[in-house]
Amino acid sequence: MRVLVVGGGIAGSALALALHRAGLDDVVVAESRPSFDDAGGAFLTLAPNGVNALDAIGHGDVPEAAGGFELSGIDFHNARGRKIAELAGDDDLARYGARSVVLRRARLHGELARRAQQTGTPFLFGAHLGAVHEHPDGVEAVFTDGRTIRADAIVGADGVWSAVRRLTWPDAATPAYTGIVDCGGWATVDLPDSARQQMHFGHRAFFGHAVKDLVAYWFTNVPRADEPARAELDGLDQPSWMATIRKLHAQDPAPVRAVLDAADASVGAWPIYDLPELATWSTRTTCLIGDAAHAVSPSSGQGASLAIEDAAVLAGLLRDAPTPAAAFEGFVRERKSHAEKVVRFGRQIGDRKVASTTRSLFRDLTLGFFLRMGAKAAAEQYGYRVPALPDRPHPARSEAEGA
Numbered sequence: 001m002r003v004l005v006v007g008g009g010i011a012g013s014a015l016a017l018a019l020h021r022a023g024l025d026d027v028v029v030a031e032s033r034p035s036f037d038d039a040g041g042a043f044l045t046l047a048p049n050g051v052n053a054l055d056a057i058g059h060g061d062v063p064e065a066a067g068g069f070e071l072s073g074i075d076f077h078n079a080r081g082r083k084i085a086e087l088a089g090d091d092d093l094a095r096y097g098a099r100s101v102v103l104r105r106a107r108l109h110g111e112l113a114r115r116a117q118q119t120g121t122p123f124l125f126g127a128h129l130g131a132v133h134e135h136p137d138g139v140e141a142v143f144t145d146g147r148t149i150r151a152d153a154i155v156g157a158d159g160v161w162s163a164v165r166r167l168t169w170p171d172a173a174t175p176a177y178t179g180i181v182d183c184g185g186w187a188t189v190d191l192p193d194s195a196r197q198q199m200h201f202g203h204r205a206f207f208g209h210a211v212k213d214l215v216a217y218w219f220t221n222v223p224r225a226d227e228p229a230r231a232e233l234d235g236l237d238q239p240s241w242m243a244t245i246r247k248l249h250a251q252d253p254a255p256v257r258a259v260l261d262a263a264d265a266s267v268g269a270w271p272i273y274d275l276p277e278l279a280t281w282s283t284r285t286t287c288l289i290g291d292a293a294h295a296v297s298p299s300s301g302q303g304a305s306l307a308i309e310d311a312a313v314l315a316g317l318l319r320d321a322p323t324p325a326a327a328f329e330g331f332v333r334e335r336k337s338h339a340e341k342v343v344r345f346g347r348q349i350g351d352r353k354v355a356s357t358t359r360s361l362f363r364d365l366t367l368g369f370f371l372r373m374g375a376k377a378a379a380e381q382y383g384y385r386v387p388a389l390p391d392r393p394h395p396a397r398s399e400a401e402g403a
């Protein structure tokens with residue numbers, strides 16, 4: 001079976017690895033970026049379920065190889081610096097078999113993409129999808145530079161603005177701007193290591209940070225009603241952008257100000273979008289995974305974990321099902337309602353984080369209740385286990401070994 005994966009990000013690279021492990025060797029990854037040399041984002045959290053999904057595809061050592069560090073839960077503080085709640089994660093290892101890991105996105109992605117390329121899976125760079133044509137015996141992808149690829153199945157792993165989704169379901173809902181611009185980065189600080197992620201409901205914006213080896217990994221959710229143009233955020237003047245962020249947090253507690261005083265720049269700034277639930281993710285020949293199917297708010301800490309779970313589950317189904325159509329139907333059955341529940345929960349968290357001084361007393365009083373719900377949702381998400389994918393001998397490999 002020939003599989004074309006459109007998008008070589010976290011989901012696409014993990015899928016290439018998982019398909020190789022499942023014994024499907026005729027796989028091509030088409031990626032629109034010219035290369036993976038540039039930074040590629042700030043940082044993200046892999047939840048225990050994401051770490052376990054990497055293990056299921058035989059790459060459980062990726063978090064360590066990519067320089068990740070573990071955290072055990074989250075502390076929440078109000079605008080006066082008082083700790084108002086906690087999400088304890090001290091027993092995550094015992095309960096879920098793994099802890100949450102914080103990683104620079106470029107290092108996680110770089111490690112997955114490098115390993116996928118090492119399996120011999122070709123990555124075609126600068127490939128912008130222009131059209132998808134279904135045929136009785138397969139599917140054809142046409143790229144804007146004239147390249148065409150015929151395959152038995154196409155997997156759209158091309159992120160929140162998925163071209164596969166747009167071309168296959170032209171009437172599907174498009175992502176909606178949430179009123180938050182997310183930005184963050186890292187800074188050298190004179191602060192002790194954090195055992196937990198530190199979250200602060202600031203006076204005017206939500207802020208998070210964690211320290212490891214004198215480096216603070218920080219983010220802030222900048223409220224902004226009108227949707228910024230991509231060009232505006234790509235061309236940010238860092239000194240004035242950082243001045244805006246420091247002003248936003250000027251009244252907030254000392255740790256927030258200490259981290260921002262030490263930060264020279266943010267690695268980037270991204271408007272946050274919300275993808276409404278789609279009627280379906282698959283046709284006979286085409287299927288969506290990762291953010292293309294279920295873009296989830298970064299507030300959930302589940303985006304990369306869901307993407308890797310998708311890859312592991314879909315690879316197993318493509319190996320076992322009689323046709324791509326049967327594999328895709330099984331995938332939608334297994335994953336859609338679970339992922340959409342995670343997305344809905346991420347949306348609720350995002351809504352709570354939008355700063356509102358009028359609501360802050362109410363928020364402080366009700367946060368405990370909300371977190372008890374959150375702990376239940378987290379237990380469900382962290383406890384989700386994809387089946388381990390056995391390492392199948394590859395036809396090419398077996399032949400070479402037999403020869």
Ligand SMILES: Cc1cc2nc3c(=O)[nH]c(=O)nc-3n(C[C@H](O)[C@H](O)[C@H](O)COP(=O)(O)OP(=O)(O)OC[C@H]3O[C@@H](n4cnc5c(N)ncnc54)[C@H](O)[C@@H]3O)c2cc1C
Binds near residue numbers: 164
């Ligand atoms: C450059 C970048 C930086 C990011 N930074 C962060 C971050 O700091 N923190 C965080 O929490 N999340 C970040 N994300 C999002 C995060 O990676 C995803 O939410 C999550 O990991 C799910 O992964 P995904 O593979 O589904 O989507 P993505 O990681 O977004 O990957 C999608 C891939 O598809 C490619 N692509 C897009 N359109 C096409 C097309 N038409 N044809 C071919 N390829 C296409 C993209 O270039 C990308 O490589 C970032 C994503 C990107 C692309």
